[in-house]
Amino acid sequence: MRVTYRELHGVLLAVLTRAGLDPSRATLCARLFADASRDGVASHGLNLFPRFVRMIRTGVVDVAARPERVAAHGALERWDGSRGPGNLNAHHSMERAIALSREHGTGCVALANTNHWGRGGNFGWQAADAGVIAICWTNTLANLPPWGATEARTGNNPIVVAVPRADGHVVLDMALSQFSYGALASYRMRGEQLPVAGGFDARGELTRDPAAIEASRRPLPIGFWKGSGLSIVLDMIGALLSGGRATCDVATDAEEETGLSQVFIALDGSALGGSAGAARVADRIIEHLQSPDGTGERVRYPGERTLETRGRNLREGIPVEPSIWQAVQTL
Amino acid sequence: MRVTYRELHGVLLAVLTRAGLDPSRATLCARLFADASRDGVASHGLNLFPRFVRMIRTGVVDVAARPERVAAHGALERWDGSRGPGNLNAHHSMERAIALSREHGTGCVALANTNHWGRGGNFGWQAADAGVIAICWTNTLANLPPWGATEARTGNNPIVVAVPRADGHVVLDMALSQFSYGALASYRMRGEQLPVAGGFDARGELTRDPAAIEASRRPLPIGFWKGSGLSIVLDMIGALLSGGRATCDVATDAEEETGLSQVFIALDGSALGGSAGAARVADRIIEHLQSPDGTGERVRYPGERTLETRGRNLREGIPVEPSIWQAVQTL
Numbered sequence: 001m002r003v004t005y006r007e008l009h010g011v012l013l014a015v016l017t018r019a020g021l022d023p024s025r026a027t028l029c030a031r032l033f034a035d036a037s038r039d040g041v042a043s044h045g046l047n048l049f050p051r052f053v054r055m056i057r058t059g060v061v062d063v064a065a066r067p068e069r070v071a072a073h074g075a076l077e078r079w080d081g082s083r084g085p086g087n088l089n090a091h092h093s094m095e096r097a098i099a100l101s102r103e104h105g106t107g108c109v110a111l112a113n114t115n116h117w118g119r120g121g122n123f124g125w126q127a128a129d130a131g132v133i134a135i136c137w138t139n140t141l142a143n144l145p146p147w148g149a150t151e152a153r154t155g156n157n158p159i160v161v162a163v164p165r166a167d168g169h170v171v172l173d174m175a176l177s178q179f180s181y182g183a184l185a186s187y188r189m190r191g192e193q194l195p196v197a198g199g200f201d202a203r204g205e206l207t208r209d210p211a212a213i214e215a216s217r218r219p220l221p222i223g224f225w226k227g228s229g230l231s232i233v234l235d236m237i238g239a240l241l242s243g244g245r246a247t248c249d250v251a252t253d254a255e256e257e258t259g260l261s262q263v264f265i266a267l268d269g270s271a272l273g274g275s276a277g278a279a280r281v282a283d284r285i286i287e288h289l290q291s292p293d294g295t296g297e298r299v300r301y302p303g304e305r306t307l308e309t310r311g312r313n314l315r316e317g318i319p320v321e322p323s324i325w326q327a328v329q330t331l
Numbered sequence: 332m333r334v335t336y337r338e339l340h341g342v343l344l345a346v347l348t349r350a351g352l353d354p355s356r357a358t359l360c361a362r363l364f365a366d367a368s369r370d371g372v373a374s375h376g377l378n379l380f381p382r383f384v385r386m387i388r389t390g391v392v393d394v395a396a397r398p399e400r401v402a403a404h405g406a407l408e409r410w411d412g413s414r415g416p417g418n419l420n421a422h423h424s425m426e427r428a429i430a431l432s433r434e435h436g437t438g439c440v441a442l443a444n445t446n447h448w449g450r451g452g453n454f455g456w457q458a459a460d461a462g463v464i465a466i467c468w469t470n471t472l473a474n475l476p477p478w479g480a481t482e483a484r485t486g487n488n489p490i491v492v493a494v495p496r497a498d499g500h501v502v503l504d505m506a507l508s509q510f511s512y513g514a515l516a517s518y519r520m521r522g523e524q525l526p527v528a529g530g531f532d533a534r535g536e537l538t539r540d541p542a543a544i545e546a547s548r549r550p551l552p553i554g555f556w557k558g559s560g561l562s563i564v565l566d567m568i569g570a571l572l573s574g575g576r577a578t579c580d581v582a583t584d585a586e587e588e589t590g591l592s593q594v595f596i597a598l599d600g601s602a603l604g605g606s607a608g609a610a611r612v613a614d615r616i617i618e619h620l621q622s623p624d625g626t627g628e629r630v631r632y633p634g635e636r637t638l639e640t641r642g643r644n645l646r647e648g649i650p651v652e653p654s655i656w657q658a659v660q661t662l
Contacts, residue, residue, distance in 0.1 A: 071602075071603040071604055072436075072603075073435075073436035073599070073602035073603060074406065074434065074435035074436040074437070075405065075406050075435045075436050075437050076432075076435070076436025076437045076598060076599070076600065076602075076603070077436075078600075078603045101407075103405065104404075104405035104406045104407070104435055104437075105403075105404035105405040105406050105407025105408075105439065106405070106406050106407045106435075106437055106438070106439045106596070107437070108436065108437045108598060110600070110603075133568055133571065133572070135466075146620055146630045147630065147631075148628045148629065148630040148631065149620070149624050149626065149628065149630045150624055150625070150626050151624045153619060153620050153624075153630070154620070161561070161564045161565075161568070162564075163564055163567045163568060163571065170563070170564055170567060172560045172561060172563075172564045174554075174557045174560065174561070178554055178555070178557070196528075196537070196555055197527075197528075206527070222553055222554025222555075222557045222558060223505075223509055223553025223554050223558060224509075224527055224553075226505045226509070226553045227553060227554060228630075229503045229505065229632075229633040230492070230503060230505070232501070232503075232616065232620065232632055232633060233492040233493075233494055233501055233503045233633060234492075235616060236494045236501060236612070236613050236616055237464055237492070237494060237598070239612040239613075239616070240464065240494065240600060240612055240613065241464070241598060241600045241603070243603065243604075246612055246615065246616045246619075247616075248615060248616055248619035248620075249615075265437070265596065267407060267439060267568070267572060268404070268407070269407065269409075269441070269571060269572045271402075271404035271407075272402040272403075272404060272407070272409045272441075272572070272574065273402055273574075281567070281570045281571055281577055282567050282570075282571065284577065284579060284580075285563065285566060285567055285570070285577045285578075285579055288484060288577075288579035289477055289480070289484050289485070289563065289579075293480050293481055293482045293484075294481070295480070295481050297479045297480065298479065299477045299478065299479040299480045299484070300478075300479065301560075301563055302560040302563060302564060
């Protein structure tokens, strides 16, 4: 089932308005959820929306809360998300990091006390649309055993890296687990094995069986010990700079996951000169990556599929899961 | 065979002085090589040193060249490494990023036209010793097939992330390949299989056989498609911000690898307040990671083994490969 972007946005906007967001914030919040579905990330768009509304109703998310700057030193700022809507807090923080980078060349906003940011890639596209390079990440509840442990003691801490480009931004949006629990469930429901090992089974052996990993609760970090280390340092930087919580401080139930820490770094190289040549560098890298190498496969750059999916969904409508689409309309 | 730090440094210093570095630069350059061996990374310390000296003699590395600032915008600066010694250029760039972060809260130096930085972790320890958080990376020659390709068209682009901590800094230093060619050779020479799949064999199957990967030249990026994407965006940001070369512009012979692009980001959160609490956050994360979980294994935080190795090597002497140690003394 497919719906137009306008329909999708309108339904989400109506729900958010009823939930108490004021009009401009409801419009942006709905757009960020709708953009995720439009770009092929329904898991962080429409499909995440019912949980978001439940978390408003249980008081975990405070729709009236606005982010507040609590400390600043030049191009580095610390903000308190006040447990407001996570995607609005993150959007505001990236906007602020962009503004700092215009003034100082680079800017960094560390955000404490916020909520799940939805689809992290949104904030990469936001920066790239503004012509700015960005690196941002969030910590999460504990959902990933660090290397050497069997229990989830770190987060999959998604990181987004964005590079603006005239012919399509390059935006990497990845969690530090090899497969999310959502992805594991999708493979299981399709009756498929994972393309590569995604975690450990109950006996502690690497496995491509998604159900075995769901049962053991032992998904793999990307690169085994390497992604585990990256997850740990990103959590640490987020909590240190924001003055907020680390993964070990966050509730382990997804519907109670709050008080997250995030970091938004923007880099505006436009004042350094050479921007025409610089633009060609990104194009040249992509051309080189994609020149035929005899295997018949084509290397994709990060964000390429996003643009293709976005184009098709805007032409043909955005796929929605009918049961979720129905349920959302009655929220 | 083990030698004292003083012996190791003295021998390297003498060679560098003969090679034409002036005294203070020779001292620092020797220290950076010696520190790598001291910390257990001989592959990027003593064992890399003969190649470095050869590259001075062939003119790839210009010992007289100093980095020059070519553009600046507030906390963001672009420097030209002028093909000087890579570790000196990188050390200077991190020093400059640290200084910018003291003034602006955050600082970023993009460095073009430089050489192999040796052990990247040095620059993470440098920042952490200065009390500053750092993220830095380098591009490299093409040594890694991006996901979907069989040819090396991206670099393993090592990234370093450092967090200062009173009881031992947390420093992640990792290339974006799962195993370096040096690591593959070590496993092969010990007659061991890799602990996890490290690349593809000639038939295109994932394998733990190091020799098969050396033969196919198809090592794996960390996290498969994820590390591949990260490698691409880091290369792009380095070339864009520095105005320098991307991996696709760099010679593919290691002894001719030059004109690299690097990025050094420093974040000084000390002016934001709450530093005592912030210090406890890092300790609390580590305590949580390392609390027993019934498996008998202990999670290591990034940098923990480095400190252990450093301590042992300073007490017992630094292990050196006798043939390399002899050869270096006659350089």
